[in-house]
Amino acid sequence: MADQWRRAASIIVLFFFFFFDFAVQQQQQIFQTSWQERLSLIQLRSSLGIRARDWPVKSDPCASWRGIQCFNGSVTAINVAGFRRTRQGNLNPQFSVDALRNLTRLSSFNASNFALPGRIPAWLGLQLNALKVFDVRSSWISGDIPITLGNLSSLTELYLSDNNLTGVIPASLSQLLRISVLDLSGNSLTGSIPSGFGRLSMLQTLNLSGNALSSSIPPQLGNLSRLVDLDLGFNSLSGALPIEFRNLTSLQRMILGDNLIAGELPDDLFPRLTRLQSLVLRRNRFSGDLPHVVWSIPTLELLDVSGNMFTGMLPNVGSNAVAATALANISWNLFYGNVTPAIARFGFVDISGNYFEGSVPIFARGGGNASLVKNCLRNTPSQRGVAECASFYADRNLVFDNFGNPNPAQPPPPGSKKKSNSSTIIYASVFGGVGLLLLVFVLILIVVVAWKRRSGASNQRGISVGPVPPGGSPSPPGLPSNLSTVGDAFTYQQILQMTGEFNNENLIKRGRTGDFFDGVLEGGLMVVVKRIELNSSSVKKESSYMSELDLFSKITHPRLVPFLGHCLLNENEKFLVYKRMPNGDLSSALFKKMTSGDGLKSLDWITRLKIAIGAAEGLSYLHHECSPPLVHRDVQASSILLDDRYEVRLGSLGGVCAQEGDSHQNRITRLLRLPQSSEQGISGNANASCAYDVYCFGKVLLELVTGKLGISSNSSSSADPAVKEWLDKTLPYISIYDKELVTNIIDPSLIIDEDLLEEVWAMSIVARSCLNPRPARRPLMRYILKALENPLKVVREEHGGSSTRLRTASSRSSWNAAAVFGSWRHSSSDVAAAPAVLSRRGVEPAGSFKQSVTTTGSQGSGHIGDGNGVSPSSRRNSKEIFPEPVEEDRENDRG
The missing domain is CATH 3.30.200.20 (Phosphorylase Kinase; domain 1)
Known part of the structure; x- marks a missing residue:
């Protein structure tokens, strides 16, 4: 019995030692693998400057390190999003992640909102074969996107947004066949969208917004049947919207705003997009009708097609119940007719800037859920004028309701002639008496104002901001009570x-x-x-x-x-x-030294036009949205600052002041104004007027067109003889009749096609209008902004009834590019200067320009004579092509 117990005890001891030895060997193997990855993590901790409280050295990374996930002793995920660096790490932060090479099972790396200045290393796409998620949003990354990222065959999510990436989108990303999220937004990427993206059949989110992508949208994107979110906004994409987009049956968000996409929307584009929740096409160049099926998409909660050239009438369909926060913005298009219930399904609507007529719909009355200004609606404030509305409807052979009043274009109702004579007598008597009283009042006002001016009284408007005029005594600063x-x-x-x-x-x-x-x-x-x-x-x-x-x-x-x-x-x-501002100012950004070699890199035309529009937006805000109007007084290339996306921020604001000269006074006050010099305000300050800003902005536009630096740096219009001489030689090459002339002054570094040449030509015409020596003839900044946003309207005259439109558009209450920027006239000296300059350079003037110099006209037949430099044949309806200044301008000219 004892032997049996001894034999059993021996077996138990042997089994125990065997099991212990096996466990030790396994533990040693696991420990050895974990130790290698532990060393890699410690190296990464040092190179990235991770704080000890987040990654304590003496503890197990897989157990207690923040943001580390492991499986079987191997690191599978690293998340340092939003981490704060050590003080030493903040001194020289870099994209230093070489230690990741040894983490062969790493499937997720998230460093969003963690500073990683530098380039993405090319080896990352060659060695991290298990990587599924790579997230470096808002991490200060720069340089190109490595083409090797296309080798990450397991990648499902790639986030590179809100960095400083440049160059083109690598076509190799089309190899990421498992990817579901691709976000490259908020960078400075150029070139076109790779057509190979159409092969990414698993893609659900594609966000390329906020870059400088150009060319047309590849139709292959219509193959992405699983795509839910598409955002291509804030680029320079052109061409038409591909009809293949009708196959995006899973799409919920289509954001294409702020591009150059043109053409009409096909009727069969939207019927299959039944899940669409957001449709944003704002600020493009779309035209034609907005398909009626858009209004019937049951899930649609955001519709923004503002700032295009859509036209037509709204469909007469009933409203559907939607959330109260739903928004429809169809403002600043060419819609007309009655406001139908189709738009009542949205909680908030903006139909301003169209030509809708009739009564205000019930849902928009007395509330803040609708914007209705600048239409032709009845009994509603801030609408367009009768002449403008009537002209719009007449051009389309439509009947205008004339704001509910009898329409003079329609025959009068029976029996109305009998009452007309007595009514005419009564109205004539009333208006005659009122006119006599007004005449007496004006005469008295003229005497009073003249007496006050002789006694030295000043009617200068108070200036709340801005320096003291030269030679004057300092005024109270008027600072805020709590700085x-x-x-x-x-x-x-x-x-x-x-x-x-x-x-x-x-x-x-x-x-x-x-x-x-x-x-x-x-x-x-x-x-x-x-x-x-x-x-x-x-x-x-x-x-x-x-x-x-x-x-x-x-x-x-x-x-x-x-x-x-x-x-x-x-x-x-x-x-x-x-x-x-990362890109400095315009004077330093227009031409930059290339990273390799001694050559210069020039801003492309799309970026230059974007900068011009941005600067015009800022100045338009100061001139027209501030009360009183504010004058910048230092508009030049060095005052136009550029952020990382070349968006404009106006600087040099120390000299901003309220406008002098009262250019926004009412007409009666202007009539009573005593003569002044061309540029001076009442106080004698020569640059305290919006017209001065416009002049300086014209020189900035010429710098963008010609590439000639330093033109705008001289604040005076005539102080620098060299600038004056250059302007005298350059301006004759800008003619509204001849596009080819402008090619003689375009920056040689610009690469432009025929369409872009028209935009350059249009900007040149705007610049010359701004440089008119008579301030009253210079366009207002809000008109300049609209012209730059739609440059082709400046040089392309619309067909069909254009003369009527140009006549009505010459008033300040409306806008037409051809009318406003065709209004600068060639004096005989201006026109004569052009052939002289051309002949010195050996260039033969184009026919239309040459003809304008040699023709003569009749003064008695309604034609404008040769003093204006245009032949009768080319100046038919001359007042329509070059309209006479409106009444305010004539009064300014007399002043």
Whole structure:
């Protein structure tokens, strides 16, 4: 019995030792694998500057490190999204992730909102074969997208948005056949969309918005039957919308706004898109009817087709129940007719800027859920004029309801003639008496105003912002009562830390009102610090910075440079802090040195037009949306700042002031105004008028067209003889009759096709209009903005009834590009200058321009004579092509 117990005990001991040895071997093997990956993670911790509290060295990464996931001892996911770097890591952050090479089972890497300045390494697409999710949104990445990313065959989600990526989209990404999310938005990518994307059959989200992509949309994208979210907005895509998009039956969001897409929408494009929730086509060049089937999509909650040329009538269909937050924006198109129940299904609607007639629908009465301005609706404020509405309907052979009044174009009702004579007598008597009273009142007003002006009284409008006029005494600054509300209040020590104690290496430039330095906030945000040194003779500088603070306390707009804060603690020095614009200003960005070699890289035309539109938006806001109108007074290339996407932010705001000269006064006040010089306001300040800004902006446009730097840097229109001589030689090449002339002055580095040449030609015409020596003849900035947004309207005259449209469009209450920018006239000296310049350069003038010099006209037959430089044949209906100035302009000319 004892032997049996001894034998059993021996067996148990042997089994125990065998099991223990096996467990130790397995543990050693696991430990060895984990140890190798642990070393890689420690290297990654060092290269990225991960804090010890997030990745403690003495603990197990798989068990306690934040954002680390493992499986069987191998790292499968790393998530450092939003992590804060160590202080040492913030000094030199880089895209340093070489340690990832050893993590062969890594399937997810998320570093969104974690600074990784630098390029994505090419090896990443060759060695991380198990990677499924790669997310580096908002990580400050730059450079090209490596073509090797196309080798990540397991990749299902790729997020590269909101970085500084450049170059083209690699065609190799078309090899990612398993990908479901592809987000490249918010970068500076150029070129076209790869047609191979049509092979990505698993793709559900495609976001390429906010880049500089051009060319047309590849029709192959219509093969993406699983696509749910498509966003191509804020690019420069052109061409027509592919009919193949009708196959996107799973699509819920189609965002194509802010492009150059043109043409009509086919009727059979939308019937199969029954899941569509958002349709955004705003600010393109679409024309024709909006298909009626769009209004019947049952799931549609956002419809934005504003800023196109859609026309036609709304369908007469009943409304469907939708959420109260649903929005329809069809503003600034050419829709007409009655407002039908089709639009009542939306909780908020914007139909402004069209030609709808009739009564205001019930759902839009007395509430804030509809915008109706600039239509032809009855009993509604801020509508278009009768003449404009009647002309629009007449051009289309339609009957206008004349705001519910009898239409003079229709025969009068029976029996109305009997009452007409007595009514005419009564009305004539009443209006005659009222007219006599008005005449007496005007005469009295003229005497009173003339007496006040002789006694030296000034009717100058108060200026709430801006420096003191030269030679005048300083006015009360009028600063906000609490400066702490105008941005952040920085300490002097913070200012020193931002700028490296104003190291000369950080000096950007020395301006008239202060010196500008590069700086960095503690969080890594790049800023510009303006240092204003004050002394007994620096009244202008003090007025400038106080006016600038006052300005930022009262207005805000995305086209103005972002103001971050100030430091006013030092008595002799003041500091203003702005967000730094990565692409500098226009004067430095128009031509840039290439990364390799000594050559220069020129901005393409699409970017130049985008910059012109952005600057015009900012100036239009100051001129027309501020009360009183504000004048920038320093419009030049160095004042036009550019962010990472070449969006414009206006700088140099220290000289902004309220407009002098009362150009927005009513007509009676203008009639009573005494004569003044062409540029001066009442105070004698030559540049305190919106017309001055327009002149300076014209020189900026010429810089964009010609590539000639320094034209706009001279603030005076005639102070620099070299600039004046250059303008005298250049302007004759800009003719509204001959497109080819402008090719003699276009920047040679621009590569443009025939369509783009028309846009360059149009911008040149706008520039010449801005440079009219008579301020009253210069176009308003809001008209300049519309012309730049639709440049082809400036040079292409519409067919069919165009003369009527041009006549009615010459009034200030409406806008027509051909009317506004055709209104500058060739004087005999202007026209004669062109052949002289051309002959010196050995260029033969084009026929239409040459003809305009040699013709003669009759003064007695209604034709404008040869003094205007245009032949009778080319000047038929001359007042329509070059309309006479409207009444306000004539009054300004007399003044």
